[in-house]
Amino acid sequence: MKPAVLTGEYFMTGDVACAEGALAAGCRFFGGYPITPATEIAERMAIRIPHVDGCFIQMEDEIGAMASVLGASWGGVKSMTATSGPGFSLMMENIGLGICTETPCVVVNVQRGGPSTGLPTHGAQGDMMQARWGSHGHYEIIAIAPSSPQEIFYLTITAFNLSEKYRLPVLIMTDEIIGHMSEKVIIPEAKLIKTVSRPKPKGRKDRFKPFAPGPNGVAPMPAAGEGYNLHITGLTHDEKGYPVMDVETQTEMMSRITEKIQRNLDDIIRTDSYLLEDAEIAVVSYGISARTSMAAVIEARKMGIKAGLLRLVTIWPFPEDQIRKLADRVKGFVTVEINLGQIHREVERCVGGKVPIFLVGHPGGTIIHPDRVVKMLKEAF
């Protein structure tokens, strides 16, 4: 056995830092399928996870990978997979099973240009809406977007903690640029890393209901083999987990899986800001594009334009309040993202026509140059 937390200072890619973050968070099962630009996460896990008594398996496809991750979670182990666009599409049905059966796990999407096979080796941020609504039916999801290898290390731990606390798949929406870039990553001492594990049930096993919400809206979760005779199904089910095909049970179940997120937004949502206090124009961005935006804000300030950055760390649930409050005090918004306006529309919805809003988007394949953002800041307002 080797340590799970490789305390020290490294020069690491985002993909490797993601794998190290997962191990530090307590992940002990990885079921994956190779795909550029996420393969290095699987490769790192294949080397490292047996060192900490965990298990790696390369499944036959991403559908199987996602199913194995859910199974492993019910086996009592923190589990994850990592993929990119085409694989993310294949995982969607079982991500829905994870939502419906309230199964904690982490799915990493190292985004590349799409649609279809698209640009396998070039970054993009085009799957943001698929992360929100890609599986069928209505549901809540948690998705977070790191902006650097260092941050992906920490946010992978956060992703596991949120998934365990709220019992659902948590998505890490990174991209090829962060996945493949090498930067300084500091891995702290193990004792400084806070990890959360799913609450375990207490009391009589025969009376236990695996979907009866506790105080924060989430039910405790036993593992298979612990004597609870669990029944877990993707059919609409009651608190006992039994399928019930009626509208009342559907309504109850839907409230359970959506309210546990909606009632805990303050705990879940994370944003970051730069020079936003006195800003007149708010630049809203996330992931690698937030770094472009930061450079642009600095440049704009030099020119006397009072721009500031709101960096969305949590993408879903969407930081609506943060945008609404900003809309009451700034003169305008610019959204920056490597797609043609997915999160932009969300920002627009929250701004509600109070002030003008512009998009600096890109169809995918490259980082957005800060000059384009500066130009927008100069010309639009």
Place this chain on the structure above:
Amino acid sequence: MQEIPMTSKKQPQHPLDDLIRTDRIPHIWCPGCGIGTVFSACLAALKASGINLQKTVMVSGIGCSGRAAGYVKLDSFHTTHGRAIPFATGLKLANPELNLVVFSGDGDLFAIGGNHFIHAARRNMDMTVICVNNLNYGMTGGQVAATTPYMAKSTTTPAGNPELPFNLPLMAYACGATYVARWTMLHIRDLTDSITEALCKKGFSFIEALSPCPVNYGRRNKQKPLDMLKLYQEKAIIKNHADPSTLDIDFEKGIILGKFIDLDRPTFIEHYDKIYRPSRLQENVPELNS
């Protein structure tokens, strides 16, 4: 599927009741359906095997057969269509102490889930897979399956099936399964014995259980409810250790039943531990040698 009205009189306790979620009865299976019989054989085998039932998990996919997981009083998972095997793979790898039983239909395991079956057998993933083969997609109303006989009628092959069906035991064997048997639900003793043996055996075990779907298959193929059972009785040829390549189902010439394969090779976990987690092996030495 048809709802069976609840009788008001209290039923006497059935010997398998402690393995059934009696609070979920009546079940959804139609009168004359064979799934219940295969399910009972599975429950009887679970009892007879003597394995630790608290550590035993049933995983199903989607379909009439896939509803089994909803009636068994074990930890049980009703997953997505075709994905019972990879879900079970995750459970097993997370906790190798668990005994995994996959109970599902022919469409689930061999059409949409065929890829997972192939690879779990190749890896010799330690689990027992029971396939209820009713020659069609029962749940969705009787469409053609990868097991439907040539020229048989289904809602999507109205003039007869132009495709040839799989020989399931051959496929299991070719992919690396270490235990392969085929019975019909009429051969309940043999079926139960085979499932018992498979449960006690480590490695990837596969049991095909032929079972009638009178409602969706029988009706369209001019079979009365008992006709399929008659075929099972009259056309059965019990031939243990038969060459898997001879096992195509032929309702005219005969259906070969029996235990065909029973061999030993290391499981995925044994290989993985040996190569990647030798510390686990050291802890387990006495058990592995026993």
